Amino acid sequence: MGNDEILSKGFKLLREPLINYVCEQLKDSYGSSWWMEGVLKVLPEEQIRNLPNSGEYADLVNSLDVGRGLLLLFLNWRNIFHDKVDQDGSGLVNGARDLSKDLYAIASKAANIGGVDFDDRETSRALDMMYQLCMCFDKDQAYQIDCLYKSVGEQKSSDDGYSQGAMNVISSMPRRDLEPGPAVSVDVNKLIDSFEGCIVRKDLTKKIKEGANVPIFVLEYLLGMYCSSQIESEIKEGIEIVKDKLAKLYIRPDEAERVKSNIREAGEGYAIIDKVTVSLDYKKDLYMASFLSLGLNNVPINSEMVVENPRLLSGGIWCIVTFDYSYIEGEPHINPFKITRLSPIQMPFVDVDDYIAQRKNFTKDEWITLMLRSTGIESNELPTRTRMLLLARMMPLVENNINLCELGPRSTGKSHIYKEISPSSILVSGGQASVASLFYNLSTRTPGLVCNWDVVAFDEVAEIKFKDKDAITIMKDYMASGSFSRGGEHLEGKASMVFVGNINESIDSLLLQASLFKPFPVGMNEDTAFLDRMHCYIPGWEIEPFSPKAFTNDYGFICDYLAEIARELRKIQFSSIIDDFFTLDSSLKERDVKAVKKIVSAMMKLIYPDGNVDKEGLRDILEFALEMRSRVKEQLKRIQPDGEFEGVMFAYTDNETGEKREVRVPECVELEGKQHHT
Structure with a gap:
């Protein structure tokens, strides 16, 4: 029948x-x-x-x-x-x-x-x-x-589609283990020797963060300065120093006028913690500083301070700044605020070459554990598969123009990476999105977020709303090429696009009734041209909601150090490394190949930044990449079942043995099993 x-x-x-x-x-x-x-x-x-x-x-x-x-x-x-x-x-x-x-x-x-x-x-x-x-x-x-x-399917012959016998293809599907993977211990002494001054005990961050409204990367830098010892008494003393500095020096924007008055009354030697950004006034041949919380602009700053801290010129850094105040009668054009001392509390610079060189001192499992602990996650209680999925969240930080989606249950930390870990990433509420803010403001003639940030992440994708009719069209152009046109201007950006949100239905139900993109707003969730530009779909439903034991008390990289390393790694590419061992199936479309290579490149930077990977290590990454992109393609087939997205096999051939392997999406295989064997 x-x-x-x-x-x-x-x-x-x-x-x-x-x-x-x-x-x-x-x-x-x-x-x-x-x-x-x-x-x-x-x-x-x-x-x-x-x-x-x-x-x-x-x-x-x-x-x-x-x-x-x-x-x-x-x-x-x-x-x-x-x-x-x-x-x-x-x-x-x-x-x-x-x-x-x-x-x-x-x-x-x-x-x-x-x-x-x-x-x-x-x-x-x-x-x-x-x-x-x-x-x-x-x-x-x-x-x-x-x-x-x-x-359904009972009368189908075994050689329908891409059968293993007819195609001589080995079908590969990732294991979705529920049991924790092997426990990994990272030697603290080795860690300190390799990355002195760049690590911090993450439980200390939690303790102070609960009572301090300060960016986590600022907090961890201070903890790295004063609490890097392994002696408990010295750590306690360091914590008190950090708390004291935050209490005395950190200012909120609503305190700006009071603090300005305090600087004036003190006259000299008044210190604050604030984010400082510097630009060159070429007409006066002077560097001018601006202060985020204090609201001060055009404050002259010594050129030596700028040369020693180049990040002041590229987005700014948080610093402890000491002011003098001296108003000269009859000289209103001279700014009375004088910067006498500037001490960065973010990394003034990082040595990415040294970071890459130190990778050889750690095994693959140790390195993945270190990376996850650096984001606050304790991986020893997690399955190996979950560790890879959590690590994949960091791909937009290290790879230019990668488009990533993750939908899953609440309380799994989907937006944490993009909100807390990097000062170069911005989390956008869906209801706040506009063409002017994202791409280009025609009124002010200024580029938007995609030109100024490394990652633009949309939280709660179901709430994305655009007032502009051409918003999705411009976004499609940008997601495909990294460039867009607006108001006669052609602009480029390096920002990766991330879409995170919640799924409130069973995966089987979504697959049968619609697609895994259903939680997107109506219109976007069936726009195959938009969705096809998504390089990676992380299955967030495989990640359990976080409990207190999910957060680490062990050592990891200072967030700011990791964030700056990630920015430097964006300059490195591993897209062609798969060609050394494997060949992608010829049925893959150009967008599929581009997506797979981007994911491989990003995961290489996260796990093997030195490029020193063996064949099996690269195979794991390649199969992971094929699965993440294949999940996107499977949804496109469901949304538009007219054959346009059919005929593609997410497979690769081993250059040495000639063996061909197809990588399948777990939830689709499981659903087929239920349909045919229930």
Whole structure:
């Protein structure tokens, strides 16, 4: 029995309980005029041509087919059926409206498809929706539909599609272990010897962060200065010094005027903690400093301070700044604020070559553990697979123009990396997005976030809203090429784009009814041109919500050091390294190849920044990259099942042995197993 026959049986089973329910509710609401008010005046003209104008109740009911029944449920939802949800005896659920709409589209397609069969995925999705809708009216009929659902694919021959026998391909799927991976201990003395002054005990960060509204990278720099000892008494003494400095020197923006007054009254030697940015006033041949919290601009700064701290000129750094104040009567053009001392509390510079050279002192597992602890995560309680997924969140920090999506449950730290770890990353609320803020402001003629930040991350993707009609078009251009045009200007940016949000449904349900991009706003979640520009989809549902034991008390890199190293690693590329051992399948499209190579390059920087990787280590990274991109492609097939995204095999060939391996997406394989073997 073909899938078109299975679908036809399913719709026949659904028709009677659906039509009876719809007609009964319309009659209850409109009385004797139910046919005219609830049917003839509601259905579009082409749907009422063959319907009677009046008649006996039973005859009128029998004149309706399943397509009209679905359409009536959808069109009368607001006036009639919305109020029936959750009422005793009705059994109707909130999702019935969307189910009726989607099933009507499938029924129309089945009526006009001209004998062409549906594939297994389309058939299973349709039957699953029929089952859910029928459960509202008649459970016995619903169970019969469920039997049809379980029969899909049973008659298919074993050589359909890319079978292993026909293609001589080894199918590879990542292991989704639930048990913790091997416990890893990183020798503290080795860590201190390799990265002196660049590490900190992460539990100290937690203790002070809870009571201090200060960026974590500033806090950790101070802790690295005063608490790098392993002697507990010295650590306690260092903590008190850090707390004292923060209490006395850190200022909030609402305290700016009071602090300016204090500097004036003190006259000299007044110190604060603030973020300092410097620009060159070439007309005066002077460097001028601006202060974030204090709100001061155009304060002259000694050129030696700038030369010693070049990051002042590229985004600014947090510093302890000491001021004198001297107003000269009759010289109002001379700024009375004088910078007498400047001590960075972020890394003034980093030696990326030394960082790369030190990698050889650590095993792969030690290095991954160190990287995750640097973000505050204790990996020893986590499965090996989860460690890789958490590490992948850092890819946008080290790779230019990589587009990443992660959807999953709440409390898994999806946005933490982009909010707390790097001062070069910005987290944007979806409702605040605009073309002017993201790309280019026509009024001020200034570039937007993508030109000024390394990472632009959208939090809560379901809330993304653009007032500008051309916003998505510009975003597509940027995500594809790293450039865009606006107001006659052609601009480029290096910022990676990240989209994070929550999934509130089961993965199987999403795969059957829609796609894993469903949580995106309506319009975006079915825009295949936009979604195809997504290089990587991290399966956030595989990461358990964080508990207190998920956070480390061990040593890791100071966040600011790690962030600056990440910025330097953006200048290095490993895109072509896979060519040394492997060849990607020729069926992969250009965007697929680009995405896979970007992910490989990013993961190499995170795990093997020195490029010293063996064949099996690179194989692990390549298969991970193929899976992350394949997940995107699988959703595109579901959204647009017209064949455009078919015919692609996420596979590679071993250059030495000639062995070919296909990498499959775990949740899709598991769903197929449920469909064929339940």
